[in-house]
Amino acid sequence: MxxxxxxxxxxxxxxxxxxxxxxxxxxxxxxxxxxxxxxxxxxxxxxxxxxxxxxxxxxxxxxxxxxxxxxxxxxxxxxxxxKRAKKPKDPNAPKRPASSYLLFQNDVRNELKAKHPDMRNNELLSTIAKLWADMPQEQKDEYERRNKLAKDKWLAQKAIYEGKAEAPAVAVSV
Incomplete structure (x- = not known):
C-alpha cells in the first residue's frame, strides 16, 4: 500500500x-x-x-x-x-592490497619506461592495459594468485586490527 x-x-x-x-x-x-x-x-x-x-x-x-x-x-x-565530515583514515590501519592488474602494471612499468623513455604516462598506461588485455589467462592467473594471497593476508591483518580476531598467542615461559 x-x-x-x-x-x-x-x-x-x-x-x-x-x-x-x-x-x-x-x-x-x-x-x-x-x-x-x-x-x-x-x-x-x-x-x-x-x-x-x-x-x-x-x-x-x-x-x-x-x-x-x-x-x-x-x-x-x-x-x-x-555537510558530512569525511571520516579520517587511520594511518595505522592495514592497507588494502593491489589488484592483480596493478601487480602486473607495477611489474611491467619500469621495463616499458626503460624501452621507451620518451613515452608519456597516459600512453604508457594505455600500452600496459593493451598488454593485460592480450595476455593469456594462464599468465593472468599467476597475478590473481598473488592478489589472493595478499588479500588473505590483508583480511587477517584487518580482523586483528579491528579486534574481531584474537592476535596470535605468544607462549610465556615461567
Missing part, C-alpha cells in the same frame, strides 16, 4: 507541475496577445522584456525523498543539514 501511496503522490506532483507550467504559458500567451493588440493600435507595450524573450517555465516536479522526521534533505548532507 505504501508503494501505491508513493505512486499516487508522485503522479499528483507531476500533475501539479504540469498545470503550473500550463498556467505560466497561458500568462505568457496573454502578454503576447496584449502586446500584439497594442502594436496594432500603435502604442508601445511596457510589460515585454527588451528582446521579447520570456523566462523559462518550471519543469515537472521531482519526487522528494522524505526522511523519518518528515523533513527533506539535500544531497550530501547529514540529518542536521550540514
Amino acid at each position: 505504501a508503494t501505491d501511496t508513493n505512486a499516487i503522490e508522485f503522479a499528483k506532483l507531476q500533475l501539479v507541475g504540469s498545470l503550473q507550467g500550463l498556467a505560466q504559458h497561458l500568462r505568457e500567451c496573454a502578454m503576447v496577445a496584449e502586446a500584439y493588440g497594442h502594436t496594432l493600435m500603435g502604442q508601445p507595450f511596457p510589460h515585454l522584456p527588451v528582446n521579447g524573450q520570456f523566462p523559462m517555465g518550471m519543469g515537472p516536479p521531482v519526487m522528494p525523498v522524505a526522511q523519518e522526521n518528515g523533513k527533506k534533505r539535500k544531497r550530501g548532507e547529514d540529518a542536521e543539514g550540514k
Whole structure:
C-alpha cells in the first residue's frame, strides 16, 4: 500500500507541475496577445522584456525523498543539514592490497619506461592495459594468485586490527 501511496503522490506532483507550467504559458500567451493588440493600435507595450524573450517555465516536479522526521534533505548532507565530515583514515590501519592488474602494471612499468623513455604516462598506461588485455589467462592467473594471497593476508591483518580476531598467542615461559 505504501508503494501505491508513493505512486499516487508522485503522479499528483507531476500533475501539479504540469498545470503550473500550463498556467505560466497561458500568462505568457496573454502578454503576447496584449502586446500584439497594442502594436496594432500603435502604442508601445511596457510589460515585454527588451528582446521579447520570456523566462523559462518550471519543469515537472521531482519526487522528494522524505526522511523519518518528515523533513527533506539535500544531497550530501547529514540529518542536521550540514555537510558530512569525511571520516579520517587511520594511518595505522592495514592497507588494502593491489589488484592483480596493478601487480602486473607495477611489474611491467619500469621495463616499458626503460624501452621507451620518451613515452608519456597516459600512453604508457594505455600500452600496459593493451598488454593485460592480450595476455593469456594462464599468465593472468599467476597475478590473481598473488592478489589472493595478499588479500588473505590483508583480511587477517584487518580482523586483528579491528579486534574481531584474537592476535596470535605468544607462549610465556615461567
